[in-house]
Structures are given as structure tokens and as C-alpha cells.
Amino acid sequence: MGRLSKGAFALGGAALAAGVLRRALNPKPRYEVWERPPYGEFPNRVLVLGGGFGGYTAAYTLCNLTHDRHDVGVMLISKENYFTFWPMVPAIISSDIDTRNVAQPLRRALIRAGASFRRASVDGIDYERKMVTADGQEFPYDHLVLSLGAEPAFFGIPGVEEHSFKMRGISDAEAIRNRVIERFEEVSLMRGEIPESKLTFVVIGGGATGPRRPPSCTS
Numbered sequence: 001m002g003r004l005s006k007g008a009f010a011l012g013g014a015a016l017a018a019g020v021l022r023r024a025l026n027p028k029p030r031y032e033v034w035e036r037p038p039y040g041e042f043p044n045r046v047l048v049l050g051g052g053f054g055g056y057t058a059a060y061t062l063c064n065l066t067h068d069r070h071d072v073g074v075m076l077i078s079k080e081n082y083f084t085f086w087p088m089v090p091a092i093i094s095s096d097i098d099t100r101n102v103a104q105p106l107r108r109a110l111i112r113a114g115a116s117f118r119r120a121s122v123d124g125i126d127y128e129r130k131m132v133t134a135d136g137q138e139f140p141y142d143h144l145v146l147s148l149g150a151e152p153a154f155f156g157i158p159g160v161e162e163h164s165f166k167m168r169g170i171s172d173a174e175a176i177r178n179r180v181i182e183r184f185e186e187v188s189l190m191r192g193e194i195p196e197s198k199l200t201f202v203v204i205g206g207g208a209t210g211p212r213r214p215p216s217c218t219s
């Protein structure tokens, strides 16, 4: 066998192995996008509310567990069409990272996993009729997963809620960043004594999000 044909065989073998590896690492979705029946037609409908850590993981895991079943339909409803990677949100304030690195599209990942996705804001749940209302539309379910996150706690401290920024989303982090930048721009144009209050920022909460770095990392 000539060196050329040996090389061609080796190349073909490598391409075949790469294909097998790619398929093993990215298993075929439960359904191709065009062959998946509408969510409402499944005999067992699982409706997941909220596309955050809990909701996304629940929907993705359910799709994996029911990979070989054709009677289970999974739908996720969330008010945003992206997943927020919360641990990196504080870094938006310092401009250490870009917003797009924190927000990841939900729709494609869920559809590839075999779920349906709707961007809508949940308004109400009728547990008797097993029906969720979101943006004026009704969504039936047989099983419901509630994973709508939480609201910030102000612990009744007077004034905090009315006079502070909260951090419950990417837009909140951007608003804090913009306020800090505005203050610096404002004082850079001021003449004479700059009131201390202009550049004083108070962070309420000393957990992982509050300080820039954990205390052990500061010099």
C-alpha cells in the first residue's frame, strides 16, 4: 500500500473517531426541533416556572431522565429569555466583565434538550384547574415545578428599601455601575471643595456579593 493511501486511511480513521467522540459528548437531542410534538399534546405535561438555576436545572434534568419516553412533555416559562449567572453579576458593577458573559440564551439550550420554552411573565396559578396564566395566556400542566427565585430581604431596616439600589438582575447591576460613573463625572466638573457625600458609597450586606473580595483577600 502506498504512503498516500496509508495517509488517507489514517485521516479517514481520525475523522471517524472525531465524529464518534463528538456524538458521544453531544448526545442527540430527544427530538429534532421540527419533529417535537407541541407541549399541549403530551399525555404528561411538566411545566417549569422560572429559568434560573433551579428551573433550568430541573427542566434539563427531566429531559435527560425522560430521554426515551415519548409521553412526557416539558415546558419552561420565564420572564426573560436568558439565564442569569448570578455569581458574576457583581462584576458587572466594576466593569470587570461584560453583561453578555453573565446572560446566556435559554431558548436554544432548552429546545436542544427536548423542552419547549416560552418567554412570559407568570400572573397566576389555578391549582384546581391545573392551569398557569402568563401574559394573559393559559398553560395547562399535570406536574408543576415552581422555581421563580426570591425577592430581596430588607429585614425591616428603616429607609433601606426606599433609598438603596437592590441587586436582583442585570439591569440593577448596570444601574449601580452607571450611578457610580455619573458621580465621578459630576465631581470631575466641580470647582472647589467636593462634598464628601458625592463620593461616599455605602454597601449594605457583607456576604459574597457585598465586598469586592472576601476579607482574607484584601491587603
Ligand SMILES: Cc1cc2nc3c(=O)[nH]c(=O)nc-3n(C[C@H](O)[C@H](O)[C@H](O)COP(=O)(O)OP(=O)(O)OC[C@H]3O[C@@H](n4cnc5c(N)ncnc54)[C@H](O)[C@@H]3O)c2cc1C
Binding pocket: 049, 050, 051, 052, 053, 054, 055, 077, 078, 079, 080, 086, 087, 088, 089, 090, 120, 121, 122, 123, 147, 148, 149, 150, 167, 168, 208, 209
Ligand atoms: C448577586 C448574587 C450573587 C450570587 N452568587 C452566588 C454564588 O456565588 N454562589 C451561589 O451558590 N449562589 C449565589 N447566589 C444565589 C443564587 O443565585 C440563588 O441561590 C439561585 O439563583 C436561586 O435559584 P432560583 O432558580 O431559585 O432563582 P433564580 O436563579 O433567581 O431564578 C428565578 C427565575 O424566575 C424567573 N421569574 C421570576 N418571576 C417570574 C415571573 N413572574 N414570571 C416568569 N418568570 C419569573 C426569573 O426571570 C428567573 O429566570 C447569588 C445571588 C445573587 C443575587
